[in-house]
Amino acid sequence: MTQLGLPDPILACLFDLDGVVTKTAVVHAAAWKETFDAFLRERDGEHFRPFDATADYAEYVDGRPRADGVRTFLAARGIELPEGHPDDPPDAATVHGLGNRKNRLLLAKIRNQGVEPYEGTLRYVEAVRAHGLRTAIVSSSANTVDVLRSIDAEHLFDVRIDGVVAAERRLPGKPHPDTFLAAARDLGVPPARAAVFEDALAGMEAGRGGHFGYVVGVDRAGRSDALYAHGADVVVADLAELGGKQ
Numbered sequence: 001m002t003q004l005g006l007p008d009p010i011l012a013c014l015f016d017l018d019g020v021v022t023k024t025a026v027v028h029a030a031a032w033k034e035t036f037d038a039f040l041r042e043r044d045g046e047h048f049r050p051f052d053a054t055a056d057y058a059e060y061v062d063g064r065p066r067a068d069g070v071r072t073f074l075a076a077r078g079i080e081l082p083e084g085h086p087d088d089p090p091d092a093a094t095v096h097g098l099g100n101r102k103n104r105l106l107l108a109k110i111r112n113q114g115v116e117p118y119e120g121t122l123r124y125v126e127a128v129r130a131h132g133l134r135t136a137i138v139s140s141s142a143n144t145v146d147v148l149r150s151i152d153a154e155h156l157f158d159v160r161i162d163g164v165v166a167a168e169r170r171l172p173g174k175p176h177p178d179t180f181l182a183a184a185r186d187l188g189v190p191p192a193r194a195a196v197f198e199d200a201l202a203g204m205e206a207g208r209g210g211h212f213g214y215v216v217g218v219d220r221a222g223r224s225d226a227l228y229a230h231g232a233d234v235v236v237a238d239l240a241e242l243g244g245k246q
């Protein structure tokens with residue numbers, strides 16, 4: 001293992017955004033809960049079963065593209081909605097409508113609360129780059145550029161594969177490995193020589209499915225066992241635990 005806590009062959013590091021680089025996973029979970037609870041209350045009445053911002057978020061929506069999260073959670077409740085269109089208004093009773101409602105709530109929360117980085121991650125990314133490794137940000141979020149700019153971290157990543165790029169290239173989102181594979185390809189590095197850094201179960205599955213050289217689970221919610229079960233090679237509470245001091 002190197003000073004970065006990575007196997008010697010690793011040449012590139014592929015980082016998820018929410019929950020790994022920024023403290024926005026909890027904001028996403030809150031926006032999803034508000035969105036789904038309002039929908040379920042209107043559909044089932046006051047005795048509806050609420051969205052669990054911990055268990056349901058981790059199992060059905062965390063790390064997935066927005067529309068996939070809507071489909072996956074609703075399917076778990078035996079609910080089907082029309083797909084609709086990506087530009088559906090937030091009050092439309094469609095998959096895209098619910099997704100857009102969540103995004104509107106998310107952006108309002110980010111505007112009101114701001115975005116904070118995980119300082120241990122930023123120091124680790126800087127150390128990775130100082131050791132000559134390439135870096136990429138890989139996120140299902142369509143707001144990745146704005147979030148990175150808000151914490152002055154856009155320059156830390158050589159490649160960006162986010163919700164916007166994935167849509168342009170028609171890449172399926174996590175748990176499929178395609179977005180991570182695209183990042184490795186853009187960096188000119190084979191998957192076996194790239195490490196994936198994720199906090200989502202879907203991200204663990206993407207790392208395992210893409211046969212990446214190392215999959216690091218970042219445990220922000222006390223679910224180390226689940227991260228290992230879904231494909232992590234190692235689990236840390238903070239990337240500072242891996243080392244990487246310059």
